[in-house]
Amino acid sequence: MTDMSGAREEQGRQAAAENNASPIGRSHQEKTIKVDYLARVEGEGAMIVRIKNGQVADVKLKIFEPPRFFEAFLRGRSYLETPDITARICGICPIAYQMSAVHAIEDALGVKVPDSIRGLRRLVYCGEWIESHALHVFMLHAPDFLGYPDAIRMAKDHPKLVQQGLELKKLGNEIISLLGGRAIHPINVRVGGFYRTPTRQELAPLCDRLKRGRDACRDVVRWTRTLPIRDYSRDYEFVALRHSSEYPMNEGHIVSNRGMDTTAQEYETYFEEEQVPHSNALHSVIKGRGAYLTGPLARYNLNFDRLPASVQEAASSVGLGGTCLNPFESIIVRSLEMLYGFEEAIRLIEAYEPPEAPFVACEPRRATGYGVTEAPRGTLYHRYSLDEKGIIQDARIVPPTSQNQKMIENDLREYVAPRVEMPSEQLRAECEQVIRNYDPCISCATHFLKLEVVREP
Amino acid sequence: MKVIGLGNEFRHDDAAGLIAARRLREQGVAAEEHEGDLATLMDRWSGIDGLILIDATSSGAAPGTLRSLNVSTSPLPRELFKSSTHALGLADAVELSRTLGTLPARVFVFGVEARDLTAGIGLSPEVERALPVLVEEVLSCTKHP
């Protein structure tokens, strides 16, 4: 691992450099400080923090657009096309969309896949967890902790760190390429299984590389503990899948730490999207309760006992028990999930027996099906209604980032409250860090983020 | 010279780079396409000498504005390209690659300013009009780098 000793000092220096924004006096002047990375473009996202009389008046966050376009596009298409179409919703987590899609369709058609195919699906999901978490931990989150505005500047001082991240990400992509055909827009995932399943010989060389990745990952977990992580915690309602024996990916009940225990079929009974006034954002809430959090922190808290001993030990070796309520510590949790991804992938490859047929034959019928799987960023819900020929009549997709949006907003409100006097530039930068704790999915999210801190007298 | 068009098929003008690549293929250039994740993009230009990247820009200029930049030795301005603080934008990918020493010796970036980046399929008229000129510019760059 690269040398971390300069990190804290550098962070201080960087913060000081960013503080050259104009001072905010207690005058009656109205001051609007904008971050104009980009001009106004339709499809942009925004965060607006409104400070009035030294108090947080409002925080509005719109970083996510529901995939209405795809829901509409899916209508009239065949059930067999769902993996190909939904893969295009997210460039970073296509497997998650394909997994939720095939499980929902199979739910509608009453199809059950054999264990060998279940295993391959977990394996390809391991690949996606690894590559998504590697990208976030190294490229997006680490710069925050090391005091750099972005990965490029961090790479100048810590090239080995960045290279390590890229190599771990590459290993994740390799799993997806092998099982999915390619890492971007995978082509091999099918309703009922796969178009073609690998042989043991094809998986073996990958296994050796994954073992090296796993060992590197153990170092990564230790390294995350050396980062200057803020002490902060919130009392979240976590929502995740829970399975009778596995750390959850494709199957299980939907549970929360406040007593929820339901199934994908009942999702819309418990969760709804509410229109936010004065905004075109849609907030996902638990009916009668409000905001909730899904993702690695939620999975970890609700399923720690399902992690293999090796991963639990790695967690305790860096001082993490079964409960983690600090969103800044999510970088440690993601590293632990990466480690789990490697361990689980190796286990699955070593146990793999090719199935009789690459996919289970399916007969279309008029039905509605539901699926929830654990994308790297959290629970991803799909619902499809089919006619007797298997043509999609209606589709509903609720991505994890959409579900977290209200929680992120709440977090920001609470974070900003004691920091209203902070110079706007620094406040903006710290708000971004808070948002980054949640690893919002960029592809599903609107592409452009404009962050404003608006101060009124 | 390797030519890669970047973008997202499903965000209107964001498909411009992909479509430019297709039109270049029709003219015999072996142009490739890349959607999504830019960390894997960097793998696609390892070991080559000359690179042309095509993408939609979002900089406040009039939609359809064409830009060509030689970024072989000067940095690619982040403000031009899609880059939220939460993602690796094209500028990030190029500059990161430069920092890690994996950027090809000659790199040119061609951009067309987007008007509409909301979800949906199809180019806006300004971008559609600008594309043939963009394709011509890239073509002559491949012939006289």
Add this chain to the structure above:
Amino acid sequence: MLANQIEIAYFLEASSAVVKGPYDLSLVEGSITTRHDAERIQQIRALSRSLVTIGACATAGGIQALRNFRDVKEFISIVYARPEYISTLEKSTPIAAHVKVDFELRGCPINKNQLVEVINAFIHGRSPTVPAHSVCLDCKRKGVVCVMVARGIPCMGPVTHTGCGVLCPSYARGCYGCFGPKENPNTEFLADWFVRLGSTRDEVVRLFRNFNSDAPAFRAESERQEKKLR
């Protein structure tokens, strides 16, 4: 008119006629499967100013798929007077592996206009202008069995521009047109072929109405097929 400008000499497949020559332009279809062929192609090459191979699909590549038709007795007896040759077809090699080929007219099926262009070009001593090729050629190169010929799976490969590395056919599924149409795609023929393979018209519509946003050729065909639905 092209027909007036050229004199065509025919060679029947089973013929063992002595090859006369020299020829300005030889058009050769198929692949080399026997030693006899291998000798003949050398003779043809020596006697031809230019040699052009035509039709990669039905010949060099589709041959591998014919292994699966071994049980189709009727097929074999019609096409092959000597059924035992079926096994030798596994060792078929493209013509370009034996002799220098001046031009390959690819296509599955080949485009008649392109054939005219090739002949025209050689008559006038210039290189033919034939635009980029389809997925089919790269399937042949990679040795991937044609999913349409071997399994009856509808595949957009014949009308789709190559470039993905023949991904889907190597995973035993039909191409769904990611790279957009190749130039002058013969979509109407392909659409009818899909129907003959057993696709319904609305399945054909969906195959052509994919999410390739810059594909007027595909969209036009999907609309044409949609009209046939009514």
